[in-house]
Amino acid sequence: MTARYSALTILRQGLTGHKGWPQAWRKARPKPAYDFVIVGGGGHGLATAYYLARTHGRRSVAVIEKGWIGGGNTGRNTTAVRSNYFYPESVALYDLALRLYEGLSRELNFNVMLSQRGILNVAHTPGQMEIAARLANAMQLNGVDAELWGPDEIRKRLPLISQSLDSRYLPNGGVFHPRGGTARHDAVAWGYARAADGLGVDIVENCEVTGFVMQNGACVGVETTLGEIRAGAVGVAVAGHSSRLMAKAGVRLPIHSYTLQAMVSEPTKPCLDTVVLHLGTGTYVSQSDKGEILIGGGLDRVPSYGQRGNPPMQEIILSGLTEMFPAFGQLKLMRQWGGVVDVVPDSSPLIGPAPVPGLYLNCGWGTGGFKAIPAGGVLLAHLLANGSHHEISRPFDLDRFRTGRLIDEAAGSGIAH
Amino acid sequence: MLFPCPFCGPRDETEFHYVGEPKPRPEPAGTVGEADWADYLYVNANPRGPAREIWLHLACMDMFVMTRDTATNAVLGAETPGRAS
Numbered sequence: 001m002t003a004r005y006s007a008l009t010i011l012r013q014g015l016t017g018h019k020g021w022p023q024a025w026r027k028a029r030p031k032p033a034y035d036f037v038i039v040g041g042g043g044h045g046l047a048t049a050y051y052l053a054r055t056h057g058r059r060s061v062a063v064i065e066k067g068w069i070g071g072g073n074t075g076r077n078t079t080a081v082r083s084n085y086f087y088p089e090s091v092a093l094y095d096l097a098l099r100l101y102e103g104l105s106r107e108l109n110f111n112v113m114l115s116q117r118g119i120l121n122v123a124h125t126p127g128q129m130e131i132a133a134r135l136a137n138a139m140q141l142n143g144v145d146a147e148l149w150g151p152d153e154i155r156k157r158l159p160l161i162s163q164s165l166d167s168r169y170l171p172n173g174g175v176f177h178p179r180g181g182t183a184r185h186d187a188v189a190w191g192y193a194r195a196a197d198g199l200g201v202d203i204v205e206n207c208e209v210t211g212f213v214m215q216n217g218a219c220v221g222v223e224t225t226l227g228e229i230r231a232g233a234v235g236v237a238v239a240g241h242s243s244r245l246m247a248k249a250g251v252r253l254p255i256h257s258y259t260l261q262a263m264v265s266e267p268t269k270p271c272l273d274t275v276v277l278h279l280g281t282g283t284y285v286s287q288s289d290k291g292e293i294l295i296g297g298g299l300d301r302v303p304s305y306g307q308r309g310n311p312p313m314q315e316i317i318l319s320g321l322t323e324m325f326p327a328f329g330q331l332k333l334m335r336q337w338g339g340v341v342d343v344v345p346d347s348s349p350l351i352g353p354a355p356v357p358g359l360y361l362n363c364g365w366g367t368g369g370f371k372a373i374p375a376g377g378v379l380l381a382h383l384l385a386n387g388s389h390h391e392i393s394r395p396f397d398l399d400r401f402r403t404g405r406l407i408d409e410a411a412g413s414g415i416a417h
Numbered sequence: 418m419l420f421p422c423p424f425c426g427p428r429d430e431t432e433f434h435y436v437g438e439p440k441p442r443p444e445p446a447g448t449v450g451e452a453d454w455a456d457y458l459y460v461n462a463n464p465r466g467p468a469r470e471i472w473l474h475l476a477c478m479d480m481f482v483m484t485r486d487t488a489t490n491a492v493l494g495a496e497t498p499g500r501a502s
Binding site: 241254255302312 | 418429430431433434435451452455456458459460461462463464465468470487488489490
């Protein structure tokens with residue numbers, strides 16, 4: 001393991017001008033062959049490598065990343081973590097991730113700045129309140145913390161929320177999920193990278209996978225811009241580009257890729273101490289540790305691989321923000337960006353063997369991949385190490401489209417990704 | 418963005434609804450297995466670059482095929498299909 005971070009090392013480094021910090025992970029060159037090659041150096045790929053090494057003791061592992069690690073959707077999300085889902089299969093998956101997040105800073109010896117400030121879905125109409133009660137009940141039955149709030153609790157916790165009787169969406173109640181919150185997205189990628197590197201995993205950046213090496217109909221490695229790399233098994237975790245990459249293996253997936261918008265305002269004083277999802281407008285918002293108001297919304301209406309702004313959608317999101325928090329209308333926007341997300345018809349991820357032997361998938365997380373990183377890593381590592389499903393990933397196999405056992409979270413929890 | 422409705426001409430993108438990729442429906446239904454049917458229902462090419470897509474113009478309810486570059490969002494053409502292609 002690499003040098004441990006501790007209060008004592010900070011003190012010691014402080015006394016010597018912070019000149020002696022070791023490199024957090026090596027810049028590896030690829031070897032000709034590994035037991036496991038993971039394509040995609042985002043949170044899911046790095047977590048997969050870490051759990052392969054840590055849980056399964058498999059050290060011959062490479063992570064291949066075409067850019068820099070954590071530079072795709074891991075660096076573009078709105079950092080929310082939560083497990084407020086409806087179906088038992090989804091709760092098992094996302095709560096595994098949240099439980100792992102709760103111990104992650106200690107496990108990785110890297111502060112991922114998990115802040116369990118809670119997440120609140122605000123409801124307005126009697127119909128939405130019934131759905132909110134149904135979701136809170138389902139969450140409680142599945143062993144996840146959930147509280148059904150009325151208007152008084154919301155006004156107490158969110159004094160800035162629009163409360164005028166003239167407002168279009170009165171905050172009449174909602175579901176509060178106290179263990180939800182935010183985590184530092186870059187730190188999750190860096191923490192997993194550093195810990196995996198410490199266990200002997202090679203992290204190869206600036207190396208694009210251009211094809212798969214096939215032998216007798218099975219995948220036995222990858223072609224890259226740095227040459228061929230052989231592998232016992234290949235894991236694919238390339239959110240936003242799963243269809244493109246898998247097309248190189250002749251595999252087509254039940255995915256449409258869309259751009260998802262996000263923006264931050266200029267920093268302001270602390271004024272919002274929870275994550276809010278507004279059912280009326282579809283906008284969600286939180287305040288970062290730096291004071292910026294971080295704003296997101298639903299998918300663009302047009303399928304696209306363009307990682308850029310889309311003015312009609314930005315207008316919808318921002319009009320939602322000023323509807324729910326009129327005071328935020330005075331803030332200036334500081335940055336806006338877009339990430340490409342892989343959307344599956346039932347809004348649930350694809351985890352399992354690809355139709356090609358030797359190839360395993362972890363994709364299709366839609367707008368919700370960041371919160372699931374630890375679980376995605378555990379489950380893909382299990383698949384690669386054992387060649388078979390973990391019981392939690394079994395329902396998310398590609399075969400559900402053939403059998404019809406879809407896990408429709410857009411209908412279940414109203415989370416449209 | 419402006420999208421070209423074959424009936425109304427160029428209109429704002431917010432008036433349009435994405436329907437899906439044009440693909441041949443497997444026939445006859447009685448002989449189609451569950452894997453082929455699932456392919457038809459759910460699986461997409463989802464290309465990066467030029468793509469043929471079915472769109473609905475919500476204002477006039479005209480359904481048409483638009484060719485669009487999914488990386489640059491440029492519109493490359495629109496056609497009213499005579500028959501399902």
